[in-house]
Amino acid sequence: xxxxxxxxxxxxxxxxxxxxxxxxxxxxxxxxxxxxxxxxxxxxxxxxxxxxxxxxxxxxxxxxxxxxxxxxxxxxxxxxxxxxxxxxxxxxxxxxxxxxxxxxxxxxxxxxxxxxxxxxxxxxxxxxxxxxxxxxxxxxxxxxxxxxxxxxxxxxxxxxxxxxxxxxxxxxxxxxxxxxxxxxxxxxxxxxxxxxxxxxxxxxxxxxxxxxxxxxxxxxxxxxxxxxxxxxxxxxxxxxxxxxxxx
Amino acid sequence: xxxxxxxxxxxxxxxxxxxxxxxxxxxxxxxxxxxxxxxxxxxxxxxxxxxxxxxxxxxxxxxxxxxxxxxxxxxxxxxxxxxxxxxxxxxxxxxxxxxxxxxxxxxxxxxxxxxxxxxxxxxxxxxxxxxxxxxxxxxxxxxxxxxxxxxxxxxxxxxxxxxxxxxxxxxxxxxxxxxxxxxxxxxxxxxxxxxxxxxxxxxxxxxxxxxxxxxxxxxxxxxxxxxxxxxxxxxxxxxxxxxxxxx
DNA sequence: TCGGATAGGCGCCCA
DNA sequence: TGGGCGCTTATCCGA
Numbered sequence: 001x002x003x004x005x006x007x008x009x010x011x012x013x014x015x016x017x018x019x020x021x022x023x024x025x026x027x028x029x030x031x032x033x034x035x036x037x038x039x040x041x042x043x044x045x046x047x048x049x050x051x052x053x054x055x056x057x058x059x060x061x062x063x064x065x066x067x068x069x070x071x072x073x074x075x076x077x078x079x080x081x082x083x084x085x086x087x088x089x090x091x092x093x094x095x096x097x098x099x100x101x102x103x104x105x106x107x108x109x110x111x112x113x114x115x116x117x118x119x120x121x122x123x124x125x126x127x128x129x130x131x132x133x134x135x136x137x138x139x140x141x142x143x144x145x146x147x148x149x150x151x152x153x154x155x156x157x158x159x160x161x162x163x164x165x166x167x168x169x170x171x172x173x174x175x176x177x178x179x180x181x182x183x184x185x186x187x188x189x190x191x192x193x194x195x196x197x198x199x200x201x202x203x204x205x206x207x208x209x210x211x212x213x214x215x216x217x218x219x220x221x222x223x224x225x226x227x228x229x230x231x232x233x234x235x236x237x238x239x240x241x242x243x244x245x246x247x
Numbered sequence: 248x249x250x251x252x253x254x255x256x257x258x259x260x261x262x263x264x265x266x267x268x269x270x271x272x273x274x275x276x277x278x279x280x281x282x283x284x285x286x287x288x289x290x291x292x293x294x295x296x297x298x299x300x301x302x303x304x305x306x307x308x309x310x311x312x313x314x315x316x317x318x319x320x321x322x323x324x325x326x327x328x329x330x331x332x333x334x335x336x337x338x339x340x341x342x343x344x345x346x347x348x349x350x351x352x353x354x355x356x357x358x359x360x361x362x363x364x365x366x367x368x369x370x371x372x373x374x375x376x377x378x379x380x381x382x383x384x385x386x387x388x389x390x391x392x393x394x395x396x397x398x399x400x401x402x403x404x405x406x407x408x409x410x411x412x413x414x415x416x417x418x419x420x421x422x423x424x425x426x427x428x429x430x431x432x433x434x435x436x437x438x439x440x441x442x443x444x445x446x447x448x449x450x451x452x453x454x455x456x457x458x459x460x461x462x463x464x465x466x467x468x469x470x471x472x473x474x475x476x477x478x479x480x481x482x483x484x485x486x487x488x489x490x491x492x493x494x
Numbered sequence: 495t496c497g498g499a500t501a502g503g504c505g506c507c508c509a
Numbered sequence: 510t511g512g513g514c515g516c517t518t519a520t521c522c523g524a
Contacts, residue, residue, distance in 0.1 A: 020306055022269060022292055024354055034517040035366035035418075036476045042358030045269055047292060051307040059267055059356040060298040062316055063504060066362070067517080069309055092517075103352045107271055109306040111289030115313070119282030121500065151523085152499065171282075171501090175513070180427035181499085208512055214431075229283045281502040309519055314502080339502075368515060398508095399513065418516085422498065428514090455497060500521080509512090 007101040008083045012076045014106035021048040024102035029056060029066050033092025039065060041099055048074060050109070054087055054094070068094055119229035124169045125154040127228045128203065132157065134225055135167055135201060150192075153185050155203075164189060165199040171227040174204035179214045186220070254348040255330045259323045261353035268295040271349035276303060276313050280339025286312060288346055295321060297356070301334055303343070315341055366476040371416045372401040374475045375450065379404065381472055382414055382448060397439070400432050402450075410446050411436060417451035418474040425449060426461045433467070 002010075007023070014021050023046055029039040039056075044065070047055045052073065056066040072089040085096040132139040138160025141147065147156050155167035166189060168182040179202065186200040200220035207215070207222050215222055249257075254270070261268050270293055276286040291312070292304045299320065303313040319336040332343040379386040385407025388394070394403040402414035413436060415429040426449065433447040447467035454462070454469050462469055 020271075020292065022271065022350075022352075024267075024269070024352065024356065031517075035364055035474075037365070037517075038363045040360040042360040043356035044358060045267065045294060045356070047304060049304070049307055053307065053309055055304075055309070057294060057296070057302075058358050060296055060300065060317065061505080062300055062302070062311075062314060063516095063518090064309075067309060069517090069519085070307065102354055103269075105269075105271065105350045105352065107349055109271065109290035109292070111291060111305050113287040113289040116285045117282055117502075118284070119502075172503095173512085176431065177424060177428070177514085180431060181424070184423060184427060210512075227282070278502075284502075310501095310503090316502095316504085364517080366517080419518095420497085424499085457497075495524100497524085498522090501519090503518085503520105504516085506515085507513090509510105 004083060004098060004101045005078070007104045008076060008078045008098070010104060010106070012078070015048070015074050015076060018050050019106040020050050020109045021106045022046070023104040025098050026100040026102070028097045028099065029094065031066055031092070031094045037066065043102070046096070056096070066094065068092065119171070119227050121154070121169050121171045121227070123229070124171055124203070124225065124227040128155050128167065128169070128225070135203060135223055139165065150189070159199060163197055163199050164193065164195055165201060167201045167203055170202070170204035172204070173206040173208055174202050174211050174222070175208050176211050176214060178202060178204070179211050179218070179220070182220060183218055251330060251345060251348045252325070254351045255323060255325045257351060257353070259325070262295070262321050262323060265297050266353040267297050267356045268353045269293070270351040273346040275344045275346065276341065278313055278339070278341045284313065290349070293343070301341070313341065315339065366418070366474045368401065368416050368418045368474070370476070371418055371450070371472065371474040375402050375414065375416070375472070382450065382470055386412065397436065406446060410444055411440065411442055412446040412448060414448045414450055417449070419451070420453040420455055421449050421451035421458050421469070422455050423458050423461060425451070426458050426465070426467070429467060430465055
């Protein structure tokens with residue numbers, strides 16, 4: 001069993017060689033930059049990635065309690081009783097005082113892969129463009145070239161009465177912010193096209209009551225559309241009943 | 248050096264005992280739930296926390312490439328050549344096929360501490376309430392209790408001409424969404440108080456040009472205010488010139 | 495680099 | 510539990 005001061009030497013070396021570093025420790029953390037924070041002593045898991053990213057994780061929860069972004073420099077200051085990891089980037093710094101190191105690993109990681117993700121808002125917009133009747137009967141999206149001229153609008157076209165129609169997609173429950181966003185786009189189109197009558201449709205699997213009220217107050221409408229692939233594999237496995245093959 | 252199948256036994260045991268688990272591996276990942284994803288084989292760091300949180304980190308970047316939230320159950324399926332970690336929560340599941348385990352740690356972590364954070368939007372609102380002239384001369388905020396009646400409005404009061412005034416704080420550059428948010432609050436107050444003349448002020452360190460235009464179109468105004476503690480410690484260290492004590 | 499928008503956002507508070 | 514919203518949001522994408 002190595003002592004913390006022994007680990008400190010290894011850590012110093014690993015930092016110099018830009019390894020990926022993962023260790024468990026008891027520590028106290030100060031941060032200053034975009035905000036300031038203090039975290040009293042406790043057990044955490046710390047990851048320092050090859051790109052300088054530093055993550056501090058507590059024993060629960062998804063998010064790191066403290067972190068530094070890519071490009072941060074790390075230097076270990078090892079004096080007498082104290083081992084302090086000092087991290088610094090353009091506008092932020094952090095000090096982690098390491099009281100005890102529980103385990104320590106460093107290694108080179110090789111991963112050229114990037115994740116393939118389906119079911120995003122973009123996928124939802126593509127689905128609508130390929131199958132416009134999902135929005136409503138007779139809806140005709142503009143050509144892609146025409147559409148891209150209008151920037152961030154998800155789907156843009158004419159309804160069966162040739163009225164300009166802006167469709168804003170949300171993959172989750174549409175909220176007040178989604179309605180104001182749609183409202184902004186409709187106003188932008190009214191202005192840029194010089195047309196008074198522009199319809200706005202919010203396409204989402206659900207909408208909150210307040211958002212629906214505001215939507216209707218503004219003369220817009222809601223269309224229930226689920227993002228593609230949503231729970232598709234999960235539903236398949238549900239049919240198999242026992243995903244784990246036991247219980 | 249243990250083999251992956253040896254690690255598999257340890258992992259199985261650690262999962263049963265609800266340890267915190269950290270290991271490096273080469274793996275392939277499939278996810279299905281709110282969306283679907285596939286990540287081909289590569290080296291990653293995996294953390295499984297005591298609350299069921301699972302994080303998969305690639306060698307770069309702040310965010311986990313895949314994850315499962317608190318409350319997820321994990322079961323190791325170890326058959327013939329394949330070691331697969333199957334994770335399942337109410338509406339999502341994930342399969343991590345472990346091709347090779349590079350290192351493995353598990354332990355109990357003890358951390359009852361929570362982080363103390365300064366410089367948030369809330370701190371900014373408090374600063375304004377304690378020093379209302381930051382917004383403008385003669386501004387009088389309503390009491391805290393009064394303003395909580397209207398829910399989420401950051402700061403709410405009367406200007407020197409007794410006009411109701413809504414102040415929305417942003418700790419970062421104010422954007423279009425911030426303006427529409429302010430607009431929503433002003434309209435809410437107009438309605439609930441039955442007053443036509445309500446002022447809106449956006450308080451932030453900066454504002455984007457488009458947002459400023461929209462703000463002014465709506466008759467609102469911008470006030471440059473920095474969140475408290477912003478870079479305070481950093482500036483102090485800058486005066487010391489050499490934070491690392493070297494270079 | 496800045497601006498605008500999404501995210502499998504997360505996490506917190508409150509009705 | 511769901512709505513509303515901040516976040517040291519991070520990350521992507523286009524101008």
